[in-house]
Amino acid sequence: MSKARVPPRPRKDPGQLAAVPNPFPDLSSSSQELTGMSVDQHREIQELIELLKRNNLAELEFERDGFRIYLKREAGPGQAAAARESVPAGLERPAERLADSGPGETIGKVTITSPIVGTFYRSPSPDADPYVEEGDIVKKGQVLCVVEAMKLMNEIESEVDGRVVKILAESTKPVEFGQPLFLIDPAPTP
Amino acid sequence: MSKARVPPRPRKDPGQLAAVPNPFPDLSSSSQELTGMSVDQHREIQELIELLKRNNLAELEFERDGFRIYLKREAGPGQAAAARESVPAGLERPAERLADSGPGETIGKVTITSPIVGTFYRSPSPDADPYVEEGDIVKKGQVLCVVEAMKLMNEIESEVDGRVVKILAESTKPVEFGQPLFLIDPAPTP
Amino acid sequence: MFKKILIANRGEIALRVIRACKELGIRTVAIHSDVDTNAMHVRAADEHVCIGPAEDVLSYRNIPNVLSAAEVTGAEAIHPGYGFLAENAHFAEVCESIGIKFIGPTSENIAVVGDKAKAREILGGRGIPVLPGSPGELRSESEALEAARKIGFPVIIKASAGGGGRGMRVVNKEEELVRAFQAAQAEAKTTFGNEGVYLERYFLEPRHIEVQVLADERGRVVSLGERDCSIQRRYQKLVEETPSPAVDDRLRREIGRVATEVVKAVHYRNAGTVEFLLDKDQNFYFMEVNARIQVEHPVTEMVTGIDLIKEQIRIAAGFPLAFRQQDVRLTGHSFECRINAECPEKFTPCPGLVTRFRPPGGFGVRVDSAMESQSTVVPYYDSLIAKLITHGQTREEAMARMRRALDEFVIDGIKTTIPLHVRIFNDAEFQKGRISTGFLDRLLAHDSV
């Protein structure tokens, strides 16, 4: 997030506020039932098996709440590297939760998340062009959008040089803390 | 159980009754968790075994609530996949619960259980000899003991010809329904 | 006071009694069938005795084994709960004869109020308003016809030994009477082993109102307000409330006074319930006395603050009632929902493993249940697995609380009547208190349209 500035004009009158119904999707209902291997778990197991094969791993351990991971590489001749990462506590991050894109799509990409709660705007004013479009090349520090909070416009800048792969939030809609806004591919495009 | 008959004399006066403390051992505390394996769990285990085979995995671990997974690939060709299956504790039967004897001891033997709730007596009167001793040869229909209930003496007979391997209840102590009293080896002794 | 009590029951009512005993410092003995070895009531008690196999006649209704269990554990008293042996006069009599205190009415009380035609006859003779009906059991078709003409149609034929809606027949026209009378007699004989039947005026959509009473061993009686149990399906209560939306203070005093008279007339002891039928014109008629603690007793506890199970135990131990009629204060409003392990549409029992059991909590919410996560609902006994009770300052608050609590209640793995309760509490007529014994059938009939 960069400096906040006073908005050029009110985006919406207060009377509108009460009419915004349920601005955030109900993310919890699907995970309320923790019993039984769900469809998601099935899919995840399949994905993990693929990961195992693709990366030539010998072992892979994974936990969810408390996020634990354990990897062991193929015990080929001379090779015996073991990586063990244990991130204490911590439930899922909203960022992980909210990303619609599959795991393959995000690998190696940078997700720009909202640092505040507010309303997401892709352009500085309703009749102006959006700051960026999908496919655009952006520079580190370039403004990608604004998030309005408490009548203040907060410009959100790119953290890296790269290409905008995907815009993950809808303009004029509320965003919460940590919600993914943009997916940037930092690989330098020729 | 055979015919009940009026007791030859009162075994105990009513005043004594209130003084009998906690006649049954606390059997339930160890088996408070009733996580039986359901039909769904059976199906899941089958699915996981298939997954193991199909993907040439050596080990696969799966947990439920915090969703934990552990995968291990086949170490080399020709090695059989090892599947670990853990059957959760089922509902112990009172009979199983009460038997002190190990599982090996009861195989092929007949357990005579109490068909009623009452007080177990090994002999017809305090100064008489016990009906049977461990090691005795008994005939089907032979009286093994009496269980007193509501001032009635209920004779308990052997269900088989055989040898009394073990006497499982203590004389003058209360017994509950289904409580094992005798272990009989029905193999004909030469 | 007793030092040790045996609880001759299972499920939520066994746990209810054990809780009361714990609070009174009394040791408890649970009995159980072999499929209930790990049931919560068994684990909650100080001692436990397996008394037979799953079938209740061989275990929970097995009088010799229940009494032996009391004898070998040295229990001084037996609380029968409801159902099983609770209204078995013979069991109460045997308890009395061997010096084990039966926590409930006397065997004579049970016998007298159990014969409904006779009870009505006795009480009618004392000026208690009874349902217009035949003076006693009907011995012949002509007696039945004569009685019905005097009462006026429609009439209902009931079995003297019946209960819970079984063995009842409504007759709308004189022409139908003889055949219905014969069929009712035959059914009564088959079902209850006693062909005695009697006739009563049949009311369309009355309310089922009952009065909780307590009578100590010295014959002092107090009434603890009424319960409205009009939400029934096939005479099985599903929702109960107190006070009744149809009963005002004047009527409450009047019904309470009559209930007290009934209890005194039969020299009743311990906790009991006097059931009345209330018609649209606020006329009430005595129906019967339930000689036991009832499933729905908690709603009365919520508005009076009086622990009825403790009172039962104190009375049985010979203590006089510690309060008088004028000390009884009814505060607020209370509902009970019976959560059954049943398919909510067809009411077929739904036993099985409860994979998750998360009761609601917070202010004004009470849950009486012997279930927890990973409990098994066995198919051998009644399907009641939890009672959800709410209390509020007003009927509206108690209803809103019930809706909130039903919403919070999670029971996974089996089907329950929770969705039906949600429908009832969202119904506009119910919310206005316009209920009768026909309410639920009408609500359910909407489904088939």
Next chain:
Amino acid sequence: MFKKILIANRGEIALRVIRACKELGIRTVAIHSDVDTNAMHVRAADEHVCIGPAEDVLSYRNIPNVLSAAEVTGAEAIHPGYGFLAENAHFAEVCESIGIKFIGPTSENIAVVGDKAKAREILGGRGIPVLPGSPGELRSESEALEAARKIGFPVIIKASAGGGGRGMRVVNKEEELVRAFQAAQAEAKTTFGNEGVYLERYFLEPRHIEVQVLADERGRVVSLGERDCSIQRRYQKLVEETPSPAVDDRLRREIGRVATEVVKAVHYRNAGTVEFLLDKDQNFYFMEVNARIQVEHPVTEMVTGIDLIKEQIRIAAGFPLAFRQQDVRLTGHSFECRINAECPEKFTPCPGLVTRFRPPGGFGVRVDSAMESQSTVVPYYDSLIAKLITHGQTREEAMARMRRALDEFVIDGIKTTIPLHVRIFNDAEFQKGRISTGFLDRLLAHDSV
């Protein structure tokens, strides 16, 4: 009435407010930090907004994000619960200025009662019995000495901006005063950013008595009886009860009258608590006003039947109080045990996965908790995970019920204060009601012997 309320809190109090809103038909917005994404209060609300990372200053205390969340969801009012932003005058002021109703006292109320020395000064001037103490903040050592001599030793030095026992020092002798005064000033500056301190008479083993009050926006005030919160460890309450065993009807009326006067004197609005110290001779002294709903509010609800959270919301919505002082009836006795995720010996927090959570049930038992089986107690916030509340007709019954309920409560996977509560409720002095703020330290000291 409000259509939508945002609850600026987490855990049991957030769930408590959501339950009240549901019963009132008000939509709810939960806010949460990213470690609370799956918390029960989030799942229970109609909407939810992630407002920051785990650290509370960046999330639950993050004023811009909390207000943005209210704005984007269209919430008309914010309930702050207790802790976090509940007594933040600035937050209340910003809410007022942007037209979001703060459900609680006015920002001015919070500011006035938050400055304890000043509050004492104002109230002392109006004839309210205040603790003998310095007239206001002490500016110098000589002022401190003079004040202490006038009051008489022992005295206690407190930080004006302090609370919850932090920044307090007992001084037994004149020789110790100057050093203690300097140290207290320094500590107050470090801890609260304000070096203001004041002096009070120090009582050995007093009782902590507090009075619940409600004041509507028209200035009508009712008091709802007292709570005895003497069971404390380092000024952290562990067990609360109402009525206090030390307060009789005469004293109750008198304390209630004084509490009402305090509230009126500062033009207080909404729910608040007036804290008093009660010495052995039944003298009581005003200590402070807590400008929030308190953790222990349920015991007052149990004996009055009044839902305090609903009253807070109604008052904030502009409704006048629906009852008068003479309508308030206190019935029976109630206790609350705070179940903390703490090692019961050393009181070190014990976060982690709760593998099994089975709350107790039955008559007179209430559980306020946002935990269930497989919930995680995160290490970032306070360790209170459940409040166990019992109600009975007498203190004895409420105690017996608490013992029974503590025995039933199963929380596996983490350590809790349940074993300590069992000890407290089995203590003979506690059972007799002979308690003071020194009780728990003495009980715990027995361990080290």
